[in-house]
Amino acid sequence: MRDCRIILLTLILLSGCHAFKPSADLKYFFPNFTADDKGMLLQPGQVLVTFFGTSTLLFDDGETQLLVDGFFSRPSAGKVVFGKVSSDKEIIQSVINDYHINRLKGIFVCHSHYDHAMDAPEVSKLTGAKVYGSSSTLNICKGEKLEDTSMQLFEVGKEISLGKFSITAIHSKHTPPFKLFGKTNATDPNHPDITSPLQQPAKVEDYIEGGTYDFYIKHGERKMLVKASTNYIEGTxxxxxxxxxxxxxxxxxxxxxxxxxxxxxxxxxxxxxKAIIPLHWDNFTKPLSKALVALPYLTDNVDSGFRFLLKKAQEDKIDLRLMQGGTSKVLF
Ligand SMILES: [Zn+2]
Known part of the structure; x- marks a missing residue:
């Protein structure tokens, strides 16, 4: 998690600087990206997705809801770098109320860094939904005294059925280590997992990756792939x-x-x-809002990433849509 700290330290250093600005003019790249289907009445077979920044997604078919990650607290850069982080129950409850998260059956956690896994136990307590994750994610849940019946270790490649959804976890790889001023950073190979219950508040580096997973989500004939981290295993x-x-x-x-x-x-x-929705492009030390901004220069070059994707999408005639924080889209 040292990479996260380096990024965030940079954010803090730059936040007082006049030149500080997000690294992408989102409206330039995605002029129509604020369209919002929130509250739309779903027809049978339709699936609504809501994006909450980072890789937090809510899927809803009108009967069953699923959450990927469920990271809503988004603690400030100051807390992340200089202090400890913990779930903000008030923020989580307000999201649950605003988005009518009252039919949630599963919370699927991509990996165990704090910006993915930290809020999963609290969301589970407030909704009754089960957390599905790696052994590291389950140790985050155990640290928050979540009941054993409210968490489940997922088996890679094995489908889990919830309502009309089925979800399969697939082995993946974390985003390559961040480099700043020649310094590199990566998960310590001697400590690849969280091996004992992790209690909040905790330092961000205590949230060890613990393996990274993609999720293959099927709903009837429709299929979706969720990849939170920018990396791949050839051919997987x-x-x-x-x-x-x-x-x-x-x-x-x-x-x-x-x-x-x-x-x-x-x-x-x-x-x-035939459609791409980008994830994890936003500055996640800012609160969730409909005005999420991209990560700033030095921590990322979102312009360059989006320019690459737009070019590819155009060549392959693929719909590339950016979603703002808390906005929804009917997928099918
Ligand atoms: Zn991570």
Whole structure:
């Protein structure tokens, strides 16, 4: 998690600086990205998705709701770098109320860094939904005294059925380590997992990655792929055809051409997706709002990442849509 701290320290240093600005003019890249289907009455077979920043997504077919990650607290950069972080119950409850999260059956956690896994136990307590995750994620839940019956270790490649949805966790890889001023950072190979219950408040570096997973979500004939982290394992997604690809974009713009092309090939092209919705492009030390901003320069180059994706999407005639914080879209 040291990479996160370096990014956030940079954010703090830059936040007092006049030159500080997000690294992408979102309206320039996505002039229509604020469209919102929130509250739309769903017809049978339709699926509504709501984006809450980072890789937090709510899927709803009118009967069953599923959540990916469920990270709503978004603590400030000051807390992340200099202090400890914990779930903000008030913020979580207000999201649950505003978005009528009252039929939630599962919370699927991509990996165990705080910006994915931290709020999962609290969301579970407030909704009754079960948390599905790695052993590290389950240790985050145990630290918050979540009942054993409210958490489940997922088996990679094995479908979990919830209502008309089915979800499969797939082995993946975390975004490449961040480099700043020549310093690199990566999960400590000697401590790849959270091995004992982690109690809040905790330091961000205590939220160890614990393995990274993609989620293949099926609803009837419709198929979706959720990839929170900007990385891939060659060929892994070849057997997972998808209609919509929720594509992690954190630091995509900082990668070389070869990586960007291989990433696209092993994700969007491998699944034959006809629509892309970018994930994890926003500055997650700012509160959730309909005015999320991109990560700033030095921590990412979102312009470059989006420019690459727009070019590819145009070539392949794929619909590329950016969603703002808390906005919804009927997928099918
Ligand atoms: Zn992470």
């Amino acid at each position: 997604l070849n057997n997972y055809p998808a209609d919509v690809f929720f594509l992690g974009c954190a630091m995509l713009g900082l990668q070389c051409d070869t990586f960007q092309n291989n990433y696209y090939k092993n994700t969007v092209q491998a699944t034959g997706a």
